[in-house]
Amino acid sequence: MKVVGSFFDGMISQLDHPYLDQLIRYHHFLKQRNALLKQFAETGRRDLTLLGSYDQELIRLSIILANRRAELLEQMAFLFQDHYSEISNGTEEVSVSYQTEALQPDFSEYFLSLRQKDLATKNSNAGIHKDDYDFLIGEHPIRKIGSQGQQKSFIIALKLAQFQIFEEYKGEKPLLLLDDIFDKLDDERISKLMELVSKGTFGQIFLTDARPERSKAILGKLDAEVFFFELEKGEVKK
Template identity: 55%
Template sequence: MHLKNIKLNQFKNYKQERAVFSKEINCFLGMNGSGKTNLLDAIHYLCFTRSAFNSIDSQNILHNESFFTIAGEFDREGKDLELRCIFEAGKKKQLVLAGKAYEKMSDHIGQFPVVMIAPDDIQLIKGGSEDRRKFVDSMLSQLDRNYLQSLVRYQHFLKQRNALLKQFAEGGRFDKELLEPYNIELISLSKVISQKRLEFIENFSPKFEHHYRVISDSKEAVSVGYESHCEPEGFEKVFRDSLHRDLALKRTNKGIHRDDFAFEIDGFPLKKYGSQGQQKSYLIALKLSQFQVLEEGMGVKPILLLDDIFDKLDDARIEKMVSLVADHQFGQLFITDARPERSKQILASIDSEKAFFRIDNGTIRAED
């Protein structure tokens, strides 16, 4: 699977641009702020129905315009498929594949798998639990449609229950019977989702530990653990016992939306005890493992987006990444870099089809 071309219309800082890609390595070169990352994000939009950086669609429209479109042509198993994403301010976003519009955006997830490695990924380690849940949920959602549907349903009922708790607080009255249908759904869905997450981490962990050893040449013991109070046994009591706290805080305090994933090194929290180098190695191992589980689960190599990665890694880690590329372990690859000479030098020894693009203030120009 690969993306053959892309057309941008009023997306971020692009007025109207088009690019034709190599099926192997594509490198976007240009100064910071020129639009390199925006082009990566357009690819992410096509694959995942949303931006990797800004979840508010209206903020991804070119200034002083009212809509954007992103169109791309994919080759999937030898068949050309055109995909178009259309968003107009004040209207519902549309996604059209081979001339047919999706009724639900979630139906598209997993059709064109993608993995992105970006500077902001350090939030997986340094940020809150929401970042880590999103990381795991993005993988599971691409691999398991039932999981995605359960997650969407959970988020819907959670929003409704929280609105009801707020209504009780503001109205000075409590209706147990009105709340009960939401309790039942959230308890049931929490059990299902937590079990899926646990099974996934058990499969993911050995792959992650292997990649960490390869990248770091280190003897440190690393692990990814799952922290949840939603195990099937006893969770219903935990959830119901939290009612008084829920009413006081006007939100639901127990459920899979409170889960976290423990990133540890030698048995200690990576966030507190890991060096900068160890954290970088850990992060790359997470992403390479993400690529591997998606490839194994879907039978196709995901598109790999590397944003400004050469600036954030030392020479040893860059060498490890390049060796993986040289061994053709990845499929189609997109890289951004503010230093053209560096990218061309790093990629020169790799026997793959390469395409270089000069990005300049929202324009795209192919280079030799």
Template identity: 40%
Template sequence: MFVKNLKIINFKNHPEKTFDFSSDINCFVGNNGSGKTNILDALHYISMGKSFLGVSDFQNIRTSETENKSEDFFSIESEIVGEEKNDIIKILLQKESKKLIKKNEKTYDRMADHIGFLPSVIISPYDANLISDGGESRRKFLDSMISQTDSEYLFSLIQYQKTLQQRNALLKYFQKNRIFDLDSLEIYNEPLNKFGTQIFEKRQQFVASILPTIQHFYKIISKGNETVIVTYESDLNVSDSAKNDRSFEILLKENLEKDRLLTYTSKGIHKDDLRFEMNGNLIKKFGSQGQQKSFLIALKLAQIKRIKEITNKNPILLLDDIFDKLDDNRVSQLIELVNEQDFGQIFITDTHKERTENVVKRINEESRIFEIN
């Protein structure tokens, strides 16, 4: 499976652009601000139905520089070559309208139904947030990894988040009106327990399964002797002796008074986190910039391999501005791994055409270079 072409209209800074891609390597070169990353983001939309930059859909509608006003819509369209047939994916967003995602002109009822059709992995400068930011960034990353390979997980996650919002809204209502109804609040305990436990178990299993691959890639990229560990931290993590008598539902009851005071649900899998360690210490505090970058690349490459193992699909690999952020040694290791692992279709952005051409020569695949003005 690979992306055959891409057409974008009124997307970010691009009025209209069309690309015909190589099934192997595609490079976008141009000055900073030319819109290279925006093209990768359009590909991410085709894969995940949203921006990888975390901005709202409406912010991606192009604003005219001459008239200083935004257009009325944006559209992204792509033909995806599969083993048996080709599919057309189209994303359309009009002002004051709901975003539409279509497959062969048939609109998905839910965006969740599209997730996993064309899996993708992006390596970008923004990955540093996974180490420096709080737990929310790491939870979103973990959810994104699992959701691309497990539709049941995605369904449980959506149901959990919906129930959590309803419980929190009720807690705020109680405080505002100075009332409290335990029976009404406990209605949400059963679905939170059901879906939360499912999510917890799948997260546990996924992290355990991907850790050896992360360690393998880190060792290759860093050429170092450090040992890296990824630990899944959750309010539901309990000792073996306590597993039989402590559930998510009990956790909610134990923190009822705290939740009343705070007016939100203070404990649960929505507070989970990933702990990144190197030689027993937090990478955030003790890892050098080079070690942190090596770890993040190993994390993403492990994600690619895991998706491929589970789905038999090669995710598209999006490399944003990666060569400006890595030293030559790490670039060499990354290119070598890309060659060896058969990672499928690759999209690269860079500011230097000559550097990009030299990198591409070292990968024994067909390639195309697009200059972005």
């Protein structure tokens, strides 16, 4: 799930600049290694010493980056589950499962064992670019069994957990943007979500909704300072 991977990579990169440098370096070496594999196939000549240098750097960086990804998910796990429980009234258990080969004790040997396959496919078949994330409700993928409301609640809980992680690292509350927030949520989930975000935990929040009358009805009930802005034909009306 490349979009999901980009979400977590983007999040870590904002918190940990060395991670971003290492991620860029990883993709540079991956691109160089794949180009070398294609060159081998086209010319019939193989520089295994150069290939080996790329192998060692990709193995090293895969382990570093995978550990940082796993660390972030561990930090987010409680916050994420807690927010989802509040939105869903505690009726469902959710989690994010990080799938990677780079944290296996024999990853280096595994990476090197695929060299013949890499030469045949002209592509690198191991490394953190092969990692994946599973969004689970119970023990099942939420994209398969979850309702639209459950899936939307999942994403919202992730964003709220992201907010709190940023606040912890940066020492200040970031702006929170929740786009088209009420779509796909039933009345109970909307009510629970509004109770959650109106506690003051999340500071300034921007909500977007294609149905302004719905937003006004929901937000008008909150004991919080609320401003409404409507965008019509390129103009903003307060």
